[in-house]
Amino acid sequence: MRSFLTAVLMFVSFASVATAQDLQSILQTHAEEVAKPSRNSVGVVLDDLAASGLPQVTVFLEKWAEKEVWQGSDGLFYFGTEDDDVLTWASVDTDETGTAPADNYSQIKPNGGVRRLIGTALVQFQLSDPDLDRRTAAVASIARRPDASQLAPLLASIDGETDAALKARKVQVANFVQARFADDTDVRIAAIESLSKDTTVEARAVLNQILNSKTGVAVEAPDVNIARIIDPFDAPEESYAILVEAGLAPAKQTPSEIRQTLEANIVDGRVGGVPLAQLSDPALRERAYAALSTAGLAPTLITDLTRDVALNSHVFYEAYDEGDAAITDAAQAALASVETRVGTAQVADLTLDALSLASIFFLAAIGLAITFGVMGVINMAHGEFIMMGAYTGYVVQLFIPNYTVSIIVALPVAFAVTFAAGVAMERLVIRWLYDRPLETLLATFGISVALQQLAKNIFGTQARPLTSPDWLAGAWVVNDVIQISYIRIAIFVLALIFLRLILYILKRTRLGLEVRAVTQNPGMAASMGINPAKINMLTFGLGSGIAGIAGVAIGLYAKVTSEMGSDYIVQSFMTVVVGGVGNVWGTLAGAAMIGFGQKGIEWFNPSNTLAAQTYMILFVILFIQFRPKGIVALKGRAAGD
Structure with missing residues (x-):
């Protein structure tokens, strides 16, 4: 991935430099990878396309992702659309077009994973496209689906941006991406602090994503970035269910399960030494079930006391997905500032x-x-x-x-x-x-x-x-x-x-x-x-x-x-x-x-x-x-x- 980003930056810097190499020759160098792309092999093709600096690369990536690239019997690649077994084709390098029987060509059909990689690369190419609409669409795409790989080319495209409104939008989106994905902690914190004055829904969403947390339970508080300790007795039944789901406690018997166990162990009109006529009393039912449990005829009865002991023996907490406490502290402060402004x-x-x-x-x-x-x-x-x-x-x-x-x-x-x-x-x-x-x-x-x-x-x-x-x-x-x-x-x-x-x-x-x-x-x-x-x-x-x-x-x-x-x-x-x-x-x-x-x-x-x-x-x-x-x-x- 590092080599791919380097190639993209080279493309951004030298896209205007003429080259004698055409797109078809690059595709022929990687004919097998283009015709049958996979997630493991497509990166090499994208690296070479980025390094070429050819303006037609953007169009090719769009067509490739949309399954509009075909390979002819001569091994060459064409843009094409099929209609009634007739292919209308166009050269990948020139304005040459024509028609031919579709049987002489095979359609390139990259799978969903490959198309996502192509889409990511395409967005990065479009960031410095001469067409303002393409650049705007690329920034919008990054804002919708931010990724760490998009940060370097986005930052590299800011200084050369000629449209003032789009440049401001690039800076804003770059802050969003840096706040979540930058490698340097200080850079992330600076980006997060810059969001403290941004009242947009996007900025609040970024901060909430950084502060995303999950509920957990353990015998002792784990060494993680804990958001808060939860009192299990605020909702004891729900808390015990979390214990059961985590495999830290046996499931509590339902009234139906208790009744079925008692019915299965009736002996001479008694269950666990309790006459059947007295089983309408909940306390006596529990006593009968406890006797069966002591005799090894039923699982241990989980009473409210048993539940409370189990809850007291464990720590319930919410832990941030983000492991760095400095990052989450900055995000909390920024979100509090944003909410005040909102x-x-x-x-x-x-x-x-x-x-x-x-x-x-x-x-x-x-x-x-x-x-x-x-x-x-x-x-x-x-x-x-x-x-x-x-x-x-x-x-x-x-x-x-x-x-x-x-x-x-x-x-x-x-x-x-x-x-x-x-x-x-x-x-x-x-x-x-x-x-x-x-x-x-x-x-x-x-x-x-x-x-x-x-x-x-x-x-x-x-x-x-x-x-x-x-x-x-x-x-x-x-x-x-x-x-x-x-x-x-x-x-x-x-x-x-x-x-x-x-x-x-x-x-x-x-x-x-x-x-x-x-x-x-x-x-x-x-x-x-x-x-x-x-x-x-x-x-x-x-x-x-x-x-x-x-x-x-x-x-x-x-x-x-x-x-x-x-x-x-x-x-x-x-x-x-x-x-x-x-x-x-x-x-x-x-x-x-x-x-x-x-x-x-x-x-x-x-x-x-x-x-x-x-x-x-x-x-x-x-x-x-x-x-x-x-x-x-x-x-x-x-x-x-």
Whole structure:
């Protein structure tokens, strides 16, 4: 093997040097070994092929492993594929091709062991292949099935690697291989320590493989690299079974075996001096069996006391497969560091998920917060305005195939459509039901059902695609643990923009001043020349329009159906109530509380989002018992109400 590695390194160093020798002549030198390869003879062929530096060697090894090499009646070797007894052949050295009867050729069929050796050699050749894809595939192959023989050529190929990403990958894989197979202990420890900052699954797998251990038992602790001493009395029955399997103790009799032994030794109505009528007592059965054992008629009875004595007489342990304690100590320290980093990364990933969910809840609820806070209207159709916005985005994409432009156009169009729908709803229905919350709830619920059915009649029951632009495809990947989709990042940014915009409208514009005046004291606002009815209409339209924009954003990653509003109406009301009715900052606080709370519950049961939502609803019910006005209590009319 050492000579083979030397030859491979020569190939890596001199692959670009021209040679007058062709591949066929090398194959003819080893014709018998090529035609009938074995694990013992193939190494010589591979050594000479590596030393030749011929570029066609890589292709030959691929074909040889795939059983696509044939030997003609003239003794020469060809690449070939058979079809209906006709062989399409190609020269191993030139571009010459042709066809001939397959009967004139014999197919070379290396067995599985030889193919594995060829595959190992092939990977090493491919590490410095001019083709980037071949080099990438070779590194991936080493990562999947690392072997000590691959380390030298992998290290030799790093300095000459021209692709920066692949070079970094080669260094990483080289660390994996060195950590497991390097001959020098210091080199292995250095490689293991370098993995302490690598949170990838591959790095953790390498460290766990180094720390692989097996359970053993002996009369005395053996001179091996012991991982830990096991207390056999934590699981006495399982521990005794290990003793029996190791041949260090006799097997414990089963109740069935004891019964069969007793039945076979009945004499004059007694067994071991115990009358048959008394054998229903477990203690007397053991006494009878012990008497038979003393008489040499049965094996020694293994009682709990006998078992415990045997357990106390042996040492149970877990021993590392790796015999060097310095290696396993370094691996344990590295794995502990990695697990700490992974735990921190999981918290960061959970935080990003919670921020994303909170931003979605905020977008879905902010319009409802404004409407509910100013007007006191329980709008059960708010979810349908979200649905209308999503469908508006879908319709816009039907006319504008450029997804980036269509999204930019869809946002204001969705606002306009849902603003108009909100104004119409307020003028036609809501304004007649002020200060009548039960009738308002029933009316808006009926409108919700009607809008869902209208959407079904227009768009059908199947989900419609609202496609995001290419620049929103994929995810921001920090490492193997932390990643978040670009769509969710965009929704988070959109939520921040809307927070700033709404605060500007409420604090810096005349409309905002009038809205706040009506919120604080509608009677006094009317006496100052403000029209509360107009403000209510515009406010309801504004809240509905914001819901439409939220629908476009939510539709980019969620299904767009007639029922999609129902998925967000409950969370929207929870967000508004928990945060504080009619308060923008309260809505933000409520969205953060529910988003982080739901993700925190999902941490304990990631596979059941519905359960997390249910527990969150129960938490909200308890929360409002102690703080009925929400996190940020509203002052003024709503507070008085």
